[in-house]
Amino acid sequence: MTSSLPTPAPSRTAPAPAEPPVLEVDDLAVEFRSRRRTVSAVNGISYSVRAGETLAVVGESGSGKSVGAQAVMGILDVPPARITSGQIRFRGDDLLTMSRKEQRAVRGPGIAMVFQDALSALNPVFTVGHQIGELFRVHRGASRGEAREKAIELMERVGIPAARQRVDAYPHQFSGGMRQRVMIAMAIALDPDILIADEPTTALDVTVQAQIMDLLSELQRETGMGMILITHDLGVVNEVADRVAVMYAGSIVENGTVDEVLAEPLHPYTQGLMASMPSLESHGDRLNPVTGTPPDLSAVPSGCAFHPRCPMARFGRAAAPGKDCARNVPVLREVVPGRTAACHYSEELEHE
Amino acid sequence: MGRYVLRRLLLTVPVLLGASLLIFAMVYALPGDPIRALGGDRPLSEAVQAQLRAEYNLDDPLLIQYLKYLAGLVQGDFGTDFSGRPVLDTILDRLPVTVRLALVAVGFEILIGILAGVLAGLRRGSFFDNLVLVSTTVVVSIPVFVLGFLAQYVFGVRLGWFPIAGITQGWYSYVLPGLVLAALSLAYVARLTRTSLAENLQSDYVRTARAKGLSETTVVGKHALRNSLIPVVTFIGADLGALLGGAIVTESVFNIPGLGRAVYDAVLRQEGAVVVGIVTLFVFFYIFFNLVVDVLYAALDPRIRYE
Amino acid sequence: MNEPRTETLDEPTRGEGEHRESFSDRVDDRAEELASAAAAGDIEQAGLWRDAWRQLRRNPFFIVGAVLFLVFAVMAVAPQVFTSVDPRDCSLARSGDGPQPGAPFGYDIQGCDYYANVVHGARISLAIGFLAVLGTLVIGVVVGALAGYYGGWIDSLLARVTDIFYGLPLILGAIILLSVLPERGVLEVSLALIAFGWMTAMRLVRSNVIGVKQADYVQAARALGARTGRIITKHILPNAMAPVLVYSTIAVGTIIASEATLTFLGVGLQLPEISWGLQINAAQNRLRDAPHLILFPSFFLSLTVLAFILMGDALRDALDPKLRR
Numbered sequence: 001m002t003s004s005l006p007t008p009a010p011s012r013t014a015p016a017p018a019e020p021p022v023l024e025v026d027d028l029a030v031e032f033r034s035r036r037r038t039v040s041a042v043n044g045i046s047y048s049v050r051a052g053e054t055l056a057v058v059g060e061s062g063s064g065k066s067v068g069a070q071a072v073m074g075i076l077d078v079p080p081a082r083i084t085s086g087q088i089r090f091r092g093d094d095l096l097t098m099s100r101k102e103q104r105a106v107r108g109p110g111i112a113m114v115f116q117d118a119l120s121a122l123n124p125v126f127t128v129g130h131q132i133g134e135l136f137r138v139h140r141g142a143s144r145g146e147a148r149e150k151a152i153e154l155m156e157r158v159g160i161p162a163a164r165q166r167v168d169a170y171p172h173q174f175s176g177g178m179r180q181r182v183m184i185a186m187a188i189a190l191d192p193d194i195l196i197a198d199e200p201t202t203a204l205d206v207t208v209q210a211q212i213m214d215l216l217s218e219l220q221r222e223t224g225m226g227m228i229l230i231t232h233d234l235g236v237v238n239e240v241a242d243r244v245a246v247m248y249a250g251s252i253v254e255n256g257t258v259d260e261v262l263a264e265p266l267h268p269y270t271q272g273l274m275a276s277m278p279s280l281e282s283h284g285d286r287l288n289p290v291t292g293t294p295p296d297l298s299a300v301p302s303g304c305a306f307h308p309r310c311p312m313a314r315f316g317r318a319a320a321p322g323k324d325c326a327r328n329v330p331v332l333r334e335v336v337p338g339r340t341a342a343c344h345y346s347e348e349l350e351h352e
Numbered sequence: 353m354g355r356y357v358l359r360r361l362l363l364t365v366p367v368l369l370g371a372s373l374l375i376f377a378m379v380y381a382l383p384g385d386p387i388r389a390l391g392g393d394r395p396l397s398e399a400v401q402a403q404l405r406a407e408y409n410l411d412d413p414l415l416i417q418y419l420k421y422l423a424g425l426v427q428g429d430f431g432t433d434f435s436g437r438p439v440l441d442t443i444l445d446r447l448p449v450t451v452r453l454a455l456v457a458v459g460f461e462i463l464i465g466i467l468a469g470v471l472a473g474l475r476r477g478s479f480f481d482n483l484v485l486v487s488t489t490v491v492v493s494i495p496v497f498v499l500g501f502l503a504q505y506v507f508g509v510r511l512g513w514f515p516i517a518g519i520t521q522g523w524y525s526y527v528l529p530g531l532v533l534a535a536l537s538l539a540y541v542a543r544l545t546r547t548s549l550a551e552n553l554q555s556d557y558v559r560t561a562r563a564k565g566l567s568e569t570t571v572v573g574k575h576a577l578r579n580s581l582i583p584v585v586t587f588i589g590a591d592l593g594a595l596l597g598g599a600i601v602t603e604s605v606f607n608i609p610g611l612g613r614a615v616y617d618a619v620l621r622q623e624g625a626v627v628v629g630i631v632t633l634f635v636f637f638y639i640f641f642n643l644v645v646d647v648l649y650a651a652l653d654p655r656i657r658y659e
Numbered sequence: 660m661n662e663p664r665t666e667t668l669d670e671p672t673r674g675e676g677e678h679r680e681s682f683s684d685r686v687d688d689r690a691e692e693l694a695s696a697a698a699a700g701d702i703e704q705a706g707l708w709r710d711a712w713r714q715l716r717r718n719p720f721f722i723v724g725a726v727l728f729l730v731f732a733v734m735a736v737a738p739q740v741f742t743s744v745d746p747r748d749c750s751l752a753r754s755g756d757g758p759q760p761g762a763p764f765g766y767d768i769q770g771c772d773y774y775a776n777v778v779h780g781a782r783i784s785l786a787i788g789f790l791a792v793l794g795t796l797v798i799g800v801v802v803g804a805l806a807g808y809y810g811g812w813i814d815s816l817l818a819r820v821t822d823i824f825y826g827l828p829l830i831l832g833a834i835i836l837l838s839v840l841p842e843r844g845v846l847e848v849s850l851a852l853i854a855f856g857w858m859t860a861m862r863l864v865r866s867n868v869i870g871v872k873q874a875d876y877v878q879a880a881r882a883l884g885a886r887t888g889r890i891i892t893k894h895i896l897p898n899a900m901a902p903v904l905v906y907s908t909i910a911v912g913t914i915i916a917s918e919a920t921l922t923f924l925g926v927g928l929q930l931p932e933i934s935w936g937l938q939i940n941a942a943q944n945r946l947r948d949a950p951h952l953i954l955f956p957s958f959f960l961s962l963t964v965l966a967f968i969l970m971g972d973a974l975r976d977a978l979d980p981k982l983r984r
Contacts, residue, residue, distance in 0.1 A: 107565030
């Protein structure tokens with residue numbers, strides 16, 4: 001994964017639409033409550049992932065992209081987090097109404113997750129072999145020896161050299177890239193239908209980032225699993241994702257296929273993100289990169305949450321009726337067939 | 353690892369020497385005349401005093417006295433007290449009592465301290481958590497000897513459940529003094545466990561464990577607890593060393609014939625040889641258990657390896 | 660351990676400088692710049708204390724501790740506020756009598772009013788507490804600053820000396836030292852507690868000095884040619900203040916407890932001083948027939964210690980930014 005953009009990824013053929021999505025997130029909302037204040041981290045987001053498909057969820061830190069994924073995975077700390085509405089349907093069944101035991105049966109074999117920082121995400125006091133093998137022991141009732149063999153197999157599969165010798169090593173004895181491979185081995189151990197990768201390469205050196213992304217793509221091709229890739233890096237999105245959902249302040253502000261969104265963003269925030277990518281400068285030179293900081297989620301600006309940073313924002317008399325960016329909340333709407341955006345003035349971007 | 357332990361052992365030698373010299377200097381160099389004190393109400397004759405002085409090297413300069421003492425110590429000779437009894441005998445006599453007391457105390461730390469800490473850490477902000485916070489603060493604020501009297505009064509005098517003094521009833525007589533001796537560390541263990549567990553429950557790898565579909569029992573009992581207990585176990589290890597040497601007050605209050613009581617009596621009688629011998633042993637325990645803890649740390653936490 | 664070190668079989672963990680520049684990274688960088696500007700010394704210090712004070716005022720534990728402290732401070736300075744009875748007005752006829760009208764705590768073995776005696780005991784406890792902690796701070800700051808600032812062999816030597824003192828439990832060391840002194844008053848007991856109690860303050864100051872020494876603004880002051888003494892007093896010590904203050908608040912409590920312990924054991928204060936330790940010592944054989952003689956001074960003693968521990972705990976929570984929500 002380099003900056004040689006834009007080059008279309010080789011396999012971007014969406015699966016037949018007749019096939020139902022493996023995972024459907026519907027109007028999901030998550031709040032964080034502390035004694036003094038309540039913060040809406042995710043306000044009613046919806047997306048779906050089909051087998052073999054990669055959905056990229058893009059946004060700044062604090063946009064709710066990780067919180068949403070953690071809600072899907074069922075690993076939010078409750079409290080302070082609370083899922084206030086929505087459904088998370090895995091193969092048609094709502095995870096939120098399942099019993100804890102049923103939920104646990106999905107975690108691992110159904111949905112698995114690769115975390116950002118493998119050093120802290122792996123338990124420092126157990127060997128990597130033990131941590132990978134644990135999945136087989138818990139979900140498949142494997143014996144100690146079987147689990148160990150499976151762990152070695154998986155380590156080989158994710159490209160860890162000398163797996164047999166290193167199966168009994170501890171996480172801190174691996175380099176960053178190798179640790180992330182261990183993390184991936186753990187995630188794919190039980191052949192999940194959905195793999196959530198939460199900024200899987202952020203903590204890594206740039207040359208290793210590409211190897212890890214390649215590995216993920218390769219594993220996806222082999223297994224046909226659906227993937228949710230959470231990232232702030234549009235370069236990565238362009239290379240590996242089929243569809244993209246852009247999040248801002250807990251809401252999805254733009255949704256569409258990667259080709260279309262990156263070719264012609266329909267939300268000024270998406271445009272700003274692209275403009276801040278040096279390699280995408282040629283596309284984004286019409287606008288300056290987004291300035292300012294992401295909003296404090298306990299005090300989200302009125303109207304469109306993005307308006308204080310938006311170069312296109314219009315207020316009062318300058319705005320069209322019912323489209324005052326500081327007063328009227330833009331809803332996510334279909335701007336062109338198959339593409340949605342949450343901006344009062346998307347059409348203007350479309351015709352630029 | 354072996355070399356590390358060896359190096360650490362060598363480093364303890366100057367500390368042990370320094371500590372024993374410090375005690376030696378205090379006992380022998382400061383004003384006060386042990387020989388005259390020995391006579392008590394019936395003053396000893398000049399001749400007897402001179403003879404005793406010579407016998408205990410009291411006329412030599414301090415450093416020479418100390419070196420002579422050390423020379424004996426190296427050969428396993430801790431010297432004799434004024435009644436002629438070898439100090440080593442006293443130590444061997446009293447040591448088992450003190451060890452038993454310390455073990456009972458550590459038992460309480462593990463049993464009550466860790467349990468209370470785990471329960472509080474699992475439910476931060478709950479009633480039980482606040483109870484642990486408040487009660488540990490109160491326990492820490494009560495001086496050990498006061499705690500001893502309180503325990504004697506409530507469990508001994510009022511309820512009559514335990515003997516209030518002596519060790520005539522075997523292990524049972526150690527329960528109350530053990531609890532009192534443990535109280536301070538027990539409070540600390542509870543708090544340490546609580547904080548450590550609460551912190552680890554927030555950690556990324558606990559999140560990973562949940563994402564693997566493990567049951568909450570496994571997530572907490574295996575992944576979080578295994579890490580949380582590392583500082584707790586090492587604290588308890590070091591505390592064992594401190595308890596072995598810190599039981600003076602408890603042994604006095606409960607009238608237990610251990611090393612703490614022996615050294616206290618010797619101090620009052622100005623039995624220099626006994627004081628220096630036992631206190632040096634205490635310092636050795638302290639240093640030794642700290643070394644054990646370092647090794648324990650490496651065993652428990654694979655991230656720590658001594659080259 | 661014989662674990663083979665299997666590090667860096669492939670790539671290094673993270674390359675500096677090749678950081679992929681993206682939108683959110685830029686934002687983060689800006690926030691970091693702001694944070695490091697704020698961290699440049701005194702701005703942060705002022706804010707730290709202001710925030711801490713704001714938090715302390717809302718902490719019920721601190722308020723309880725502070726009120727208790729004020730009560731005992733008044734008791735120590737002006738015991739007449741609490742009792743008009745002369746603690747040395749005794750009559751053997753009422754020796755050991757229990758609480759009764761006019762004598763809420765009853766009478767001690769000498770037949771003195773026990774309430775008056777217990778009230779008058781506050782003064783000496785607090786005096787020793789403050790005096791001894793002041794002493795440990797002086798030694799701790801001087802030795803700790805020397806060790807931390809100069810490092811090298813000075814540090815190693817001082818560390819060994821500290822180890823030696825650490826090996827001796829506070830009470831045990833003080834017992835030995837005090838037992839050879841014929842007269843033992845406030846000064847002697849305080850000195851004994853200082854002699855075996857300064858090490859924690861020293862380690863605290865040392866580690867803080869080492870930490871602050873590396874800070875950019877201290878490096879800058881040094882580069883600008885500030886003298887060593889000035890750097891230590893103007894830059895390093897003020898930054899070590901917060902943890903030292905937390906430590907000393909709690910230490911006053913533990914020192915008061917230690918003094919009472921020594922006095923109780925018979926090697927601390929001596930009659931005719933009025934002290935809780937002496938009162939408990941005198942009453943220790945009367946547990947069965949006159950428990951109030953132990954309970955009342957014990958209660959006052961424990962409350963005093965509790966006051967300092969409550970305040971110290973609250974201070975630590977308020978001054979530790981990591982714990983702040």
